[in-house]
Amino acid sequence: MTVSVGIIGARGYVGRELLRLLAGHPEVEVVYASSREWAGQALGKVYTEFAATPISDLVCEALGPEEMAARPVDVAFLGLPNGKAAPFVAAIEETSPQTCLIDLSADYRADPAWAYGLPELGRTAIVGAKRIANPGCYATAAQLAIAPLASLWQGPVTVTGLSGWSGAGTTPSRKNDPEALRDNAIPYGLVDHGHEAEIAHGAKTAVHFTPVVMPFFRGLVALVSGRIVGHADPGKLIEEAYEKEPFIRLIAAPAEPAAVAGSLRADLSLPVCAAEGDRIVLSCALDNLLKGAASQAVQNLNVSLGLPEGLGLSVPPPSG
Ligand SMILES: NC(=O)c1ccc[n+]([C@@H]2O[C@H](COP(=O)([O-])OP(=O)(O)OC[C@H]3O[C@@H](n4cnc5c(N)ncnc54)[C@H](OP(=O)(O)O)[C@@H]3O)[C@@H](O)[C@H]2O)c1
Structure with missing residues (x-):
């Protein structure tokens, strides 16, 4: 063929x-x-x-x-x-x-x-x-983190996306200008970014999304934070969802963009639970140009x- x-x-x-x-x-x-x-x-x-x-x-x-x-x-x-x-x-x-x-x-x-x-x-x-x-690059990372816990989220999930500047494409702009990004980070699209609706639709939960361009070329990490109820072991749900997926690696430490730059996989950290209350935080890193x-x-x-x-x-x- x-x-x-x-x-x-x-x-x-x-x-x-x-x-x-x-x-x-x-x-x-x-x-x-x-x-x-x-x-x-x-x-x-x-x-x-x-x-x-x-x-x-x-x-x-x-x-x-x-x-x-x-x-x-x-x-x-x-x-x-x-x-x-x-x-x-x-x-x-x-x-x-x-x-x-x-x-x-x-x-x-x-x-x-x-x-x-x-x-x-x-x-x-x-x-x-x-x-x-x-899918979008931020949207892929965020949905991979949010979706396995879909029915458990209470209220909006907050997603902060930190991306390398290749995410802004080749048309020159401040968001892909290495000079503007030197020792800097550029938040943008603070509300109503297109990926917000995409994430919410795919993950079937309300989402507040804010992106930030970082001074490295490729790779991103989505930090996902919210409240869940009704399950004692959310990490187990995530492990079950992805145990047979070769392009997703579950890790114990927070995910970092440099670890996946040039890689075809997404790194997804198992949830960290706050000492009190029902807040959890996950992170998913991937190469925006590859898995993204x-x-x-x-x-x-x-x-x-x-x-x-x-x-x-x-x-x-x-x-x-
Ligand atoms: N960069 C990322 O991390 C990323 C991740 C996920 C999805 N995406 C999406 O993927 C798409 C491509 O992203 P990119 O970063 O590769 O963009 P890019 O670097 O800006 O490249 C755009 C390409 O489109 C061509 N082009 C531009 N306007 C055109 C037109 N009117 N008619 C025909 N060709 C045209 C350009 O080549 P010529 O001008 O030479 O024709 C160039 O090859 C975008 O929609 C982006 O949102 C990007």
């Missing part, structure tokens, strides 16, 4: 990780990589780490929606900024609806016509799906097509 794959947004941080993973996937052939800025340049030249890989000579193209749809593939990944996917989706619907679309943006995560692609919290909808919305985006998207490709979920996901960590 050879799965033909196309990537829109190949110049982006997520596109780069997708290319790296898919180049090493034994059942995948990457047939196009779209970037307007890099059109005409070979991937092995713009990304030197790809020089000795099967995609080295693949030349970037500037594919608009119609041009993309006229090049039917089995699976197309959309790694565009938020709000840009709709014309590409419409063109695929019109011309090659059989293509499986995996959208990395926030555009379809609340759309019931799309499968929400967080495999550890539900694979049934992803199997055979042709439209898959890949690209490697989760490859899990989704595999689940959708009926391949082993971990196929192509044992490649060495990135060099950069």
Whole structure:
């Protein structure tokens, strides 16, 4: 079985990780990589780490929606900024609806016509799906921590997300400016961040979410704090939920972003309970570009097509 794959947004941080993973996937052939800025340049030249890989000579193209749809593939990944996917989706619907679309943006995560692609919290909808919305990076970490205790939370769960600046993408802004971040941290989106509703919907509980950009490049940690009632051993529920999940590692100490940078797994700390009262705190760290985006998207490709979920996901960590 050879799965033909196309990537829109190949110049982006997520596109780069997708290319790296898919180049090493034994059942995948990457047939196009779209970037307007890099059109005409070979991937092995713009990304030197790809020089000795099967995609080295693949030349970037500037594919608009119609041009993309006229090049039917089995699976197309959309790694565009938020709000840009709709014309590409419409063109695929019109011309090659059989293509499986995996959208990395926030555009379809609340759309019931799309499968929400967080495999550890539900694979049934992803199997055979042709439209898959890949979860947000903070939202993945927070939901992995909150969901196993879903029925126990009392009142809103507070989530603070601390992320490396690659989470802000390649378009220059203060949030990805190493100078602005030197010896600094930048809180933003203090209320009503898009991931707040995404977390609340997926984890089925009210959530207050606040993100902070940190001065490191990749990795994030979500600190999850709230009150639970009705269970003497919440850690046991978490262990039972994830005992068979290869991409989740349960740890006793608080999770740290550096421990998962370049890794395909999420580290989830078992709950710490306050000495008095019913408050607990958990933490979940993952690489925002991998389990928070690209490697989760490859899990989704595999689940959708009926391949082993971990196929192509044992490649060495990135060099950069
Ligand atoms: N970064 C993360 O940690 C992360 C985690 C989870 C999800 N996501 C989501 O994944 C998506 C990609 O994120 P990213 O960080 O990789 O973004 P990025 O670094 O800003 O890359 C965006 C890509 O889209 C292309 N692009 C921009 N505007 C376009 C347009 N109008 N038409 C066609 N192509 C366009 C850009 O290439 P050209 O300009 O060369 O065409 C570039 O390849 C975003 O929706 C983001 O929210 C990101």
